[in-house]
Amino acid sequence: MKSISVIGSGTMGNGIAHVFAQHGFQVSLVDIQATQLEKALSTISKNMDRQVAKGSLTEEDKSAALAGISTFTDMQEGVKNAELVVEAATENLDLKLEIFKKLDQFAPASAILATNTSSISITKIAAVTQKPAQVIGMHFMNPVPVMKLVEVIRGYATSNEVTEQIMELSRNLSKEPVEVNDYPGFVANRILMPMINEAIYSLFEGVAGVAEIDTVMKLGMAHPMGPLQLADFIGLDVCLSILKVLHDGFGNPKYAPCPLLVNMVTAGYKGVKTGEGFYQYT
Ligand code: CAA
Secondary structure (H helix, E strand, C coil), X not given: XXXXXXXXXXXXXXXXXXXXXXXXXXXXXXXXXXXXXXXXXXHHHHHHHHHHHCCCCCHHHHHHHHHCEEEECCHHHXXXXXXXXXXXXXXXXXXXXHHHHHXXXXXXXXXXXXXXXXXXXXXXXXXXXXXXXXXXXXXXXCCCCCXXXXXEEECCCXXXXXXXXXXXXXXXXXXXXXXXXXXXXXXXXXXXXXXXXXXXXXXXCCCCCHHHHHHHHHHHXXXXXXXXXXXXXXXXXXXXXXXXXXXXXXXXXXXXXXXXXXXXXXCCCCEHHHCECCCEXX
């Protein structure tokens, strides 16, 4: 594969475009907003500067990678030559179903259609296309250029051949792919989100304060970030929506989102992106 299209140029989309471009792929980055695409290119350039500063990327490689990224506001144009499309739009079921209906029409018939969804069913997304065997989950972790994992999620109808291709491709990006099946939260968020929810419950019930909870997990369990800081980093609205997927999908009260999380999201305290969550960022 040489030609990849990435749909959505937010935090995950620009990170995914960054990694593919750095590994020599021709990347078409698609977003409905031209200003968002400009912002994404500037973010990719700054993040590559970090790699240049520490010597893991040369200035020449950086220039070549940036030259390999083209931007599009027209999806039809942006995916017409794609061998693989990675969708990284907002985590919203209806939006993703709309996008996949269009990708099914506009991308070449042989293209693999991947989604970076953190919790929406791959099987459900695949069902709106004519080629569910070619639809797969390719779940990167934030920050994409740094984190080694790609969670590769097989939908109910995903073929063995497509799964193998995506596993191999992920290794070619210097990532470590792990194959999992399509059940609510897959593996990453089925384990991560109950931990974050439990940290929020510990705060809600007055067991300890924000800094104390995070310090216990950072120093006691060698986590790079405490669970409350990580929740702010992921986005509290995203955490809430993933917990709802787990709760609805399994019908088990153990996944019920903590009322404090619900209140914070309702009040607009969504973490780093809004300037305040469990911590302040302004
Ligand atoms: N691009 C390129 N390089 C980056 C980067 C980016 N976006 N962000 C950080 N880096 C590099 C830095 O340059 C630095 O490199 P050196 O160590 O070589 O100097 C290194 O990463 C560490 O960064 P910092 O020094 O700025 O800060 P840090 O040591 O606190 O690490 C962190 C930052 C990597 C984010 C670390 O705190 C961490 O690993 N946090 C946990 C991240 C995590 O759990 N991610 C998964 C979230 S869940 C998810 O994404 C999926 C989901 O579905 C919800």
